[in-house]
Amino acid sequence: MPQKYQFCFGPWNFSEGSDPYGPITRQPQTFDWKLAQLKKLGFDAMMFHDDDAVPDIDNKSEAQILKEARELKKKLDGEGIAAEMVAPRLWFSPNTIDGAYTSNNPKHRQYAIDRSLRTIDIARVLDTDLIVLWLAREGTYVRESKNARRSVEYIAQAIDKMLAYDKKIRIAIEPKPNEPMDHAYVPTIGHVLALAHLTRDPKRVGALIESAHCILAGLDASDEIAFAMAFNKLWSLHLNDQNGLKYDQDKPFGSANLRSAFDQVRVLEQNKFGSRGEYVNFDVHPFRTTKPEHWLAHLDNSRRTFLKLVDKVRSFNEAKASQMIADRNYQALDQYVIEHLLKG
Numbered sequence: 199m200p201q202k203y204q205f206c207f208g209p210w211n212f213s214e215g216s217d218p219y220g221p222i223t224r225q226p227q228t229f230d231w232k233l234a235q236l237k238k239l240g241f242d243a244m245m246f247h248d249d250d251a252v253p254d255i256d257n258k259s260e261a262q263i264l265k266e267a268r269e270l271k272k273k274l275d276g277e278g279i280a281a282e283m284v285a286p287r288l289w290f291s292p293n294t295i296d297g298a299y300t301s302n303n304p305k306h307r308q309y310a311i312d313r314s315l316r317t318i319d320i321a322r323v324l325d326t327d328l329i330v331l332w333l334a335r336e337g338t339y340v341r342e343s344k345n346a347r348r349s350v351e352y353i354a355q356a357i358d359k360m361l362a363y364d365k366k367i368r369i370a371i372e373p374k375p376n377e378p379m380d381h382a383y384v385p386t387i388g389h390v391l392a393l394a395h396l397t398r399d400p401k402r403v404g405a406l407i408e409s410a411h412c413i414l415a416g417l418d419a420s421d422e423i424a425f426a427m428a429f430n431k432l433w434s435l436h437l438n439d440q441n442g443l444k445y446d447q448d449k450p451f452g453s454a455n456l457r458s459a460f461d462q463v464r465v466l467e468q469n470k471f472g473s474r475g476e477y478v479n480f481d482v483h484p485f486r487t488t489k490p491e492h493w494l495a496h497l498d499n500s501r502r503t504f505l506k507l508v509d510k511v512r513s514f515n516e517a518k519a520s521q522m523i524a525d526r527n528y529q530a531l532d533q534y535v536i537e538h539l540l541k542g
């Protein structure tokens with residue numbers, strides 16, 4: 199049976215167009231509007247930061263956080279939408295100015311752990327066992343400002359606290375080599391899988407791959423996906439695109455490099471991504487110039503491209519490709535891929 203894919207995105211994917219050089223270009227919409235658009239587009243699930251689920255979380259009691267999470271769960275159930283994951287947003291608060299788990303300030307490290315445990319509380323209510331960690335500020339601008347070995351140990355210790363707090367959760371680390379930091383401590387999937395082995399339960403620590411983050415690391419996203427899947431560790435996926443080594447662009451999937459997008463879908467198909475309930479997420483943002491009336495296009499287009507590429511993968515003549523490989527005629531294989539993608 200061919201794999202049927204389930205799709206997901208997060209409320210932040212309806213971003214408003216601000217960048218470091220200018221303000222928003224679209225007026226913010228409510229969460230209910232975003233959920234209604236997700237439903238209208240026929241997506242299956244939503245992914246959450248802790249404060250997407252419970253806004254202003256730092257100023258709320260544990261009881262209030264649970265109450266609001268329950269209200270959200272009711273809303274999602276009412277629409278038949280699942281929560282894919284919850285991720286602590288550990289990069290916005292004044293307490294995370296110098297990093298979260300790796301901050302040089304012990305009080306701030308404790309804040310990061312406490313907030314991660316609240317994230318787990320929310321995940322439980324939303325009925326997902328998946329916690330995502332994008333380790334945004336775990337790195338340095340100035341290499342001498344932190345002890346890199348100790349920082350890696352701090353991250354492992356924080357993960358241990360989370361694993362001990364709830365025996366059912368799984369943690370998927372989303373590596374990214376830079377931005378906002380100059381260099382991040384956990385930049386690639388290889389680092390993620392190695393880090394898993396420093397924790398108390400490596401079986402429950404896996405990976406989330408984002409296409410753009412692989413490109414920023416100078417790596418091929420399809421190879422990164424294959425690497426994680428060889429360890430059965432690809433628990434979530436953020437498809438998007440990126441035009442080379444620049445700021446994090448989060449372009450629509452396939453927008454910059456269609457062939458790379460084809461390769462990513464091919465590896466996902468070959469390894470049956472989704473067969474264990476994993477979702478295909480699009481971590482994409484509208485171009486800054488996008489008018490409010492075109493606000494859904496980047497999500498719809500990413501899924502359209504993905505599904506068209508699934509067809510391309512399924513109609514790719516693997517026997518013909520194998521013959522070319524056996525003949526070591528990679529020149530012919532290269533051209534076959536190009537012409538297959540160009541075929542109407």
Ligand code: XUL
Pocket residue numbers: 285332372374408436446481
């Ligand atoms: C940042 C990024 C985040 C994570 C979730 O580059 O991709 O949106 O996916 O925290």
Ligand code: MN
Pocket residue numbers: 372408436481
């Ligand atoms: Mn992402």
